[in-house]
Amino acid sequence: MDLTSMTYQSPIRPQAAQISTTKPRKGWLNAKSWAAALGVGAMALGIWGYTNRPVTDIPAYRGEIGGFAFSPFHRGESPQTGDYPSTAEIKSDLTLAARYTHNIRTYTVEGDLGQIPALAEGMHLNVTLGGWLDRHPDANAAELKKLVAVANANPDVKQIMVGNETILRGDLPVNELISDIDTVKAETHVPVSTAEPWHVWLKYPQLAAHVDFITVHLLPYWEGVPENIAVQDAMNRLQEVHQAYPDKRIVIGEIGWPSDGIDIGAARASTVNQARFMRDFFNLAQQRHLQYFVMEAFDQPWKTSFEGRAAGYWGMFNLDRQQKWSLTGPVENNPGWIFYALGSVIFSLLATMALLSRRPDVRFAGKLIFAGLVEGFTTILGLLFMNMSETYLSLGAATVWGALAAGQALLLFLLIADSFDLVETIYGRVSKRHYEPMPAPAGAKLPKVSIHLPICNEPPEMVKLTLDALAAQDYDRFEVLVIDNNTMDPAVWEPVAEHCARLGPKFRFFTLGKYKGYKAGALNFGLRETAADAEIIGVIDSDYLVEPDWLRSMVPAFDNPAVGFTQSPQDYRDNDGGLFKRMMFWEYAGFFHAGMVTRNERNAIIQHGTMTLVRKQALVNENGWAEWCITEDSQLGLRLFRAGYEAVYSKKSFGKGVMPDDYTAFRKQRFRWAYGAMRIVRANADALFNPFNKELTLGQRWHFITGWLPWFGDALGIVFLTMGLAWSVGLVIDPVRFQFPIALFMLPSIGLFFFKIVQILALYKNRVPCGFADRLGAAAAGLALSHAIGKAVWKGLFSDKLPFLRTPKMKDAPALVQGLVMAREELVILAATWGLALAVGFGHHWATLETKLWVAVMFVQSMPYLASVGVSILASLPAPAPKTVVVAQPVASPAQMGAMHPAAGD
Structure with missing residues (x-):
């Protein structure tokens, strides 16, 4: 091309105006274009680097983690679909968890998850075994029966959880949950509890009376608490439960912060905020000898369908079992930012130079503005792709996000095109095809023109004015063809025909009645009726008054x-x-x-x-x-x-x-x-x-x-x-x-x-x-x-x-x-x-x-x-x-x- x-x-004739007095270097060799594009690109990289600089003021933690909430679901697996982890996947996850803690907490014994205590044998992991309860009595009965059997068969099971947030969800009334707890207590020989948020325990003291210990969930993110006071807020809630039940041992069943998700009130989900919250809590828990389970070991994106996007990002490890942040040292929200930054800067540089090379005459201010606009647009697209790369997407979500990303790419193209149009229009210095119309001198030999005036149900008086203006043309050789089509009322077109007759033989009138092709049909008819010696066809609308x-x-x-x-x-x-x-x-x-x-x-x-x-x-x-x-x-x-x-x-x-x-x-x-x-x-x-x-x-x-x-x-x-x-x-x-x-x-x-x-x-x-x-x-x-x-x-x-x-x-x-x-x-x-x-x-x-x-x-x-x-x-x-x-x-x-x-x- x-x-x-x-x-x-x-x-075109030499009337083309050259506005500039200096001739800019053409194409990709224009130094000012490169200076603008590279200068803006360097500034953009600096901004990328500054906004993604590692955070170094988070206190380190060098102790052992108290415990993990352990759900070993891998990519594509979900209890909602009945796709459970294999025993090999479970054992691999247990091995990873054992490097950081000696305590794990599970939520169900469905599928191969009931084998977790057996698979953990020899890893020095104490298991708090959980049984899931919902609104299905038969399923609940089967779950409790298996829960008891697994607990009694595995000495590493140190505690049992009968249900998780069952009252919060409204799946069971309190009395039924108490009955299930009492049943499990009677059939096992380890402490039994259930897990609920702090406010549920405060509301139902009868529930606390039937458990061996209280398992409380402290998740200030869901309550919109800002991260900088979230740990203290969690401790305040814990203290409220302690005051209500001073004789009960209290275990924090879930505490954590998501690395991604929407803002809830003043709560912001990010990797840095997750690391800060967890490190601060780990240090405080170590000082106070708190028993807790981190919410949670691994990201679980299958939860997003019913709890929202943040629910998939509570893990200390991502879905690929990579640690999101270390327990010591700096923390970054987006460790791979440099690749997206370079990609957006390089794309912006190429797009900027590809267009500025076509208009080297654009003033330097216009070049800078254009380079800045392109860089800004491509940066947004780069940020979007970076975010997509860090987001767990189902096939449906990937389709939606992909469509939205394609829309953003189209928007990027539109914005770049509009920006180029803006700067070349305002800052361009050279006009190469400007035509300054000058009336031909008297005596000049000019071709004959046939002017075609299509009309349809137009007001006769308006058309007459148009014809009068044409009659005043300062031109020797022309004709005017008035073509009326699809006007059924003779009272509309007859005055126009009579006026053409008064103006003389140069003005010819045709009425076509019902005629196909609309305006184009009338113009094609006029083309066939055009004088043989006419070389130019002119077209005007019926309401135009032309200059002589x-x-x-x-x-x-x-x-x-x-x-x-x-x-x-x-x-x-x-x-x-x-x-x-x-x-x-x-x-x-x-x-x-x-x-x-x-x-x-x-x-x-x-x-x-x-x-x-x-x-x-x-x-x-x-x-x-x-x-x-x-x-x-x-x-x-x-x-x-x-x-x-x-x-x-x-x-x-x-x-x-x-x-x-x-x-x-x-x-x-x-x-x-x-x-x-x-x-x-x-x-x-x-x-x-x-x-x-x-x-x-x-x-x-x-x-x-x-x-x-x-x-x-x-x-x-x-x-x-x-x-x-x-x-x-x-x-x-x-x-x-x-x-x-x-x-x-x-x-x-x-x-x-x-x-x-x-x-x-x-x-x-x-x-x-x-x-x-x-x-x-x-x-x-x-x-x-x-x-x-x-x-x-x-x-x-x-x-x-x-x-x-x-x-x-x-x-x-x-x-x-x-x-x-x-x-x-x-x-x-x-x-x-x-x-x-x-x-x-x-x-x-x-x-x-x-x-x-x-x-x-x-x-x-x-x-x-x-x-x-x-x-x-x-x-x-x-x-x-x-x-x-x-x-x-x-x-x-x-x-x-x-x-x-x-x-x-x-």
Whole structure:
């Protein structure tokens, strides 16, 4: 693929402006580009290193661990599925545990777990044997029978636990649990207890009366206690139980801290916090001679399905039996951070240089900004992959996380593309394809132009004004073909036909009745009726008042035989109709003042169906206008690029039309554009995405793909919002199974929203001549279309049948209630999003960062819907009376006389 096409220089007339006075070194050799990319990369590595520096202020522990809660389930094993560890796995885990402690505690004798005491023989391990009780009487009876048998057969069983948190879960009433405890006590010869959190023991003294010793769980993380006071909080709870039962021996059955999981209140789960909590506790327990079991020896990710993500990360060893942190020395949250840091920095460096090498003329400040933005985006992706590598994922979870990671990668590409567009637009110094339109001098030989004006149910008086403006063209050789199709009422088209007759033989009128192909069909009819000696086809919309020098200024571009079409901006004359019209006006202006100018630098502009001139032979060679495509103009432009033609874009406006009169019309128009664009993508997929297809340059592919990518983002936004609403319901009704996504999945969507706002404001400030309030209005107007665009994208990707949605003109503004009705779908979604976001926030007591981030994400996702409702209401407000449009009458120059008297120039 020809990478130099990204800076393609057209042989367009010598009016191309060279803005810079020095010629920057090209490509990958540009020293300033390297300085920016390497400088930012070095800073990023420094930040990675600083934030991941080892923590050295945690007191060391050099004694023996009091005991482990021992569940030897390995990867893919779970009691929920009946997949239990093999005896070889159990023995290997016992051997590992025996290196650190002489005490273990089990939870069940199901499967081969009943063999743990026998397998531990000779390892000097004292076993506190546990039996699991739940709501199934038969299973409980079998469990207790086996528990008694195993305990009596193995001298290493020193204590027995009848049930674990059975009262806390509500699986058994207290009296039934007491009965089971008494039964086991009567049939065995070792102390018997049951395990419950501290508050359960305080609530049920009758339970304490029937056990030989109290086994208390102290897990301050679940209570939202911050790590720095968590050990002391646990000791306070232990003291409360001691005070309640001073004559009972108390064993801490579970105490620990997770190395990963969501924040609960002020409790933060991390490897460093786990190590700090456990080392502090180990030292304190050694001083006070406490009996305890660490929660737990090995991570158990199977618990996450019913206890949440943190439940899988309480082990001192991970699922692969690697120690997470040592008992002495520094501790790191992410020991492998350097690999992800280097990966993100290298990727960022390559991406930055690949794009900056195409624009070495970008000022150094722009290079730094671009390198910083790319580095920031890739760092987030690197952090995400690092987090994924340290997370236990089931097949279902891996699928979901993989899909989210793919979405983040797409988001990364979009952000990089938008960032490059931002810096090259604002900081670029060289304009290589700038075309400054200059009217051809008198006497210049110019080709004949056939101007095609398709109309359908248009107000006759509006069309007459358009025709009068065409009649005033300062051009000798042209014709105007007015093609009316699908207008059934003669009272609508007959006045236009009569006006054409009054203007003379240069103006020809055709009425086609019911005719297929919509606008493209009418234009193809006009192409067949075009004068044989015409070389250029012009197309304008029925509401456009063109300047007299349009043809004389733009037609000379066709002196270059490579030029296939020219384009000048869409512009509007009704920007005095109220705030809604003003917002629309500047929303449109951004594309033509910034987007089209940047695209023109790589010969990749979007052709739009008014104020365009096309080489007739090129149009004929491409078989005319595509009647299957609702945006036949953009499709033609892409086809001409594929055929090797160039386009000429003039920033100067040569004509002004009218904007949609209400929000519904504004939304329908953008829906049509997005739907048509998706069909164009489908029809031109090979040229756009196949690297072996050379019809388009790399620069053209870049702009067509990245130009439409935000619309794909709007489509994905609908999917993400739908998923977010469904997940919010789950967070409210079942907060254990439906946990918050990790922050790394939530932050980018918030960041993207604010980046897009900043990007729009910056581009407008640099390129669009409007004030700050109008920039905000334009941003709001564009945001209001997001939902309609997203729907159009999905329909365009998977549907071939959609009616042509013509934008209505000159309609009265609707009443306020109609404004709400126009945005009723968005209003319902907005209400649902805000309602569920608040329900999640209050339901989770705004207690954690994840809660706040989730609510923030939902509100950010609701912003397009708020904008839709707001813009619709603004559109409903009464607007000032439109100003009377006066079309200048031709003066007595020969060229204008030729326009008024067609026979003179024909």
